[in-house]
Amino acid sequence: MRFMIIVKATADSEAGVMPKPEAFEAMGKFNEELIDAGVLLAAEGLHPSSRGARVTFTGGEHVIKDGPFAETKELIAGFWIITAKSEAEALEWVKRIPFDEGETIELRRVFEAADFADVVPAEEVAREQAWRDANQKPITN
Secondary structure (H helix, E strand, O other): OEEEEEEEOOHHHHOOOOOOHHHHHHHHHHHHHHHHOOOEEEEEEOOOHHHOEEEEEEOOEEEEEEOOOOOHHHOEEEEEEEEOOOHHHHHHHHHOOOOOOOOOEEEEEOOOHHHHOOOOOHHHHHHHHHHHHHHOOOOOO
């Protein structure tokens, strides 16, 4: 199973404040643990919403709104995508993230090709899974 670990934005991340060197070091160590365990598929931080845009699809139109966006608690500052045998295992990794008090993490399971077996033809599910198997590998040293 794949899980996305979503890092919620803070006032600092939205202001573009970079983490202190000690925080980078701690995060690097955590990422190395994920890599060494063979579970890390992707990990990235995101620029503040002031450097982004939202596109809303309404009545066949695309309405584009440039950031920043008001509700910081609803914004994403970064993410990891990991592979784990269960949600419990994924939560064990989340508990190890070296964040300060007040940080918020959201854990969400990523859909797998097999999750669509009831609505998508079997050959399409197989093709999608084959692509994932060929292209989505854990990050290694």
